[in-house]
Amino acid sequence: MFNADNSELPTSAGDAPDDDAPAPLLQGRLSPDQATDLAMLKRIVASLPAAVTVQDRDGRFLLVNEAAATQFLLPASDLVRIAPDSPPPSDALLRRREVGIELLRERRSVVCEETVLGADGSRIFRTAHKPVRIAGLDLLLSSATEITDQKLLEQNLFERAYxxxxxxxxxxxxxxxxxxxxxxxxxxxxxxxxxxxxxxxxxxxxxxxxxxxxxxxxxxxxxxxxxxxxxxxxxxxxxxxxxxxxxxxxxxxxxxxxxxxxxxxxxxxxxxxxxxxxxxxxxxxxxxxxxxxxxxxxxxxxxxxxxxxxxxxxxxxxDAAMEQEAQQRMQTEQALRRAILDKRFCCAFQPKVEMRTQQVRGIEALVRLRDENGEILAPGSFINLAVELGLIDELTHLVLDEIMQSIDLIDETFGADVSISVNVAAKQACNLAFMTSFTAALAATGCPERFIVEVTEDAFVAKSKFQTEILPMLRQIGVRISIDDFGIGYSSLSALADITADEIKIDRSFITDIHQRPRSQSILRAIESISDALGMTVIAEGVETLEEVLYLQTATRIRYAQGYYFSKPVYLDEIKPVDPIRDELRWAIHGRHPEPARLRPARHYGGGRH
The missing domain is CATH 3.30.70.270 (Reverse transcriptase/Diguanylate cyclase domain)
Incomplete structure (x- = not known):
């Protein structure tokens, strides 16, 4: 099996001309029993699934089994014929020779990985090297097992982890x-x-x-x-x-x-x-x-x-100022959570007015927060945060509860036939679980047909369940739908054709100084035409001046408006019912404002909306 010179060598373990004969190097050194044991050992080594080789001090292969021949992609007979002074035919064999010489010189055992490059790519082996001394010879015994699949799995797991x-x-x-x-x-x-x-x-x-x-x-x-x-x-x-x-x-x-x-x-x-x-x-x-x-x-x-x-x-x-603002935001967040827990919210109501008849046709419920000192906070300071923190659902239910607790006063003040609009954030509108519970709450009021749910256009243009599943639920109980703040979202005018709504509220950015802005006038006419064709009522938001009112009355077919020109948001506990509101709206339409100004209360609680 072993030969120290360049004479004929067996091509693999167990591949000598006489498979049962000992290798020439060992002839005469073994007893008959040892020779028999060696012959059996040769057959076992040849059949091992592990790639087994034996090298001498010069790195020459003295034994190569079938698995080792497969590892190095050469017949065993070619491997054992590679002379110490001949360059190996592959990088893998060159590295094996160099490692074998070094380990035998240092009498050191090691377990390492070897890579063999073939036509089908790289194959990786885990190889154990151990110096041994047999029959007076220093030899390196090596056993290799392929771990290519394991390495690929490890690499995949590593990449997924990091x-x-x-x-x-x-x-x-x-x-x-x-x-x-x-x-x-x-x-x-x-x-x-x-x-x-x-x-x-x-x-x-x-x-x-x-x-x-x-x-x-x-x-x-x-x-x-x-x-x-x-x-x-x-x-x-x-x-x-x-x-x-x-x-x-x-x-x-x-x-x-x-x-x-x-x-x-x-x-x-x-x-x-x-x-x-x-x-x-x-x-x-x-x-x-x-x-x-x-x-x-x-x-x-x-x-x-x-x-x-x-x-x-x-x-x-x-910079440091940003950290202070972040701390303030955290304080606002904690205050918001406490306010919801303590139910320290109230509603203000802003009328939707039919400009030509001076009649209130609907009201929009706008949520306000009372801080721990009783001061009123406008929604701009907390609504976006409530949406971000996932608190807006509970807050919307609180608004509906406040409306129903005040329904008699609402009817006294604005009339029993006015519609009541409630704002729902786009994130909520696309949430089937929330909208199912909110629809049930609207139905439980006993007058769901009075309610209009106002959502921004994002809820419509998103590929969500709003139009396909949520809108039919609202329709079934008689609730109407309004597109709020139209014109500032991501939709185009053509997207209106795919929207099923009853009302469209044109954002105040188009209405402000409309009489002086020809481009906004063109956009307004386009929205008006499409809305008319689709049977949607148009409401101009943010009307604040007589000039804006006069333009809307004379240059458009828009009948309804909402804004500070007609009324600031009204707190029910601070006004008298019916007549003062109607009288104030009438004076406002004609541009003659009595004292005190427009509506009670006279103070302004902030311009945010929800």
Missing amino acids: FDELTGLPNRSVIETKANGLLHSEQSFALAFLDLDNFKQINDYYGHAVGDSLLVEFTKRISHNLRSTDMLSRISGDEFLLLLTPVLSRSEVDDYVEFVVQRLRAPFYIDNTELFASASIGVSIYPEHGRTFGELRHNADVAMYQIKNATKGGAVIF
Whole structure:
């Protein structure tokens, strides 16, 4: 089986001319019993599923079984004929020779991995090497098992654990580890928090496949021109972290994030669709804005929300004032939760007026929050936060409860035939569970046909269950639907044809100074024509001046309006029923305002709406 010179060698274990004869090197050294045992051993070694080889001090193969021949993609006879001074035919064999010589010289055992490149790709083996001394010879015994499938599985599990499957980006734990490695060094670096703006609306309107493609293209665009030392990470659905290292100055960071902002303004082309997407970016710099990853990430997050709430699609570097605002927001959040628990909400009602007859045709219930000192807070200070925190559902039910508790006073003040509008956020409108419970609550009032649910156009254009499942439930109990703030969302005029609604409220941005704005006048006429064709009542929101009223009366067919010109939101416990409101509206229509001004109460509680 073994031969130390260049004479004829067996091609594999058990492949000598006389399979039961001992190898020439051992002839005369073995007893008959030993020779028999050796013959059996040769057959066993030849049939082992593990790839077994024996090498001498020169790295030459003295024994190669069938599995080892398969491993190295050569017949065993070719392997054992490779002379020590001849170059092996593959890199794998060259490495095996070098390892064998080194391990025998150092008398060291080792377990390692070997890669063999073949026509079908790379195959990986786990190989155990052990020096042995047999019959006075120093030999290296090696046994290898293929682990290619196991390595692929490990790699897959590793990538799933540390890399985002969609974009291929490292996840938060990877970028956190890299950032932690940079802490306590003299080197400054920046951490940017990127939030893709309006991604939910894009996902809802175009579908998740387009949304996923947008994330991939967004990743490519941000990754372009990054240095090898930088890292981009996806940490959640539409949120990314960008590590820039090193940074030499604040101006360098400013220039780079501005470059990213400008780069994102170019449209994305996905499935033959042109999409515009932006990101709000907040940045913190080490060590100025934090000495731990947690502090840096928090401050970058605070800066991102600051710019997102102010101007989406921009970038800003953190400063201490932002932290104060974030703390104020947290205090507002806690106050909101306590207010809902204590039911410290009330409703103000703003009339919808038929301009030509001066009659109140409907009212809109606007929620207000009383703080712990009894002061009234306008909805702009808490409605968006309530939606974000998932508190808006309970708040909407509280509004309905307040309406029904005051229904007699409402009827006395405005008339028993007026409609009552309740605002429902687009997120709520697409929530089947909430809308099912809210529809049941409306039905339980005993007068659901008086109610109008006002939702923004986002609820209609989104590919949600609103039109297919939720709208029929409301229709079945007689509740009408109004499109609120039309014109500021994502839909176009053509989208109106697909919307099933009873009323459309044109946002005040189109109504303000309408008599001086020809382009807004053209848009208004188009909305009016389409709404008429679809049988929807049109209401002009935010009417505040006599000039606006006169234009609407003389230049359009719009009959209904709502705004401070006619009445501020009215608190029922601060006005007298019926006549004062009707008289005040009448004076307002003719532009002659008695004292005290327009309506009681005379004070203004804020201009937000819900």
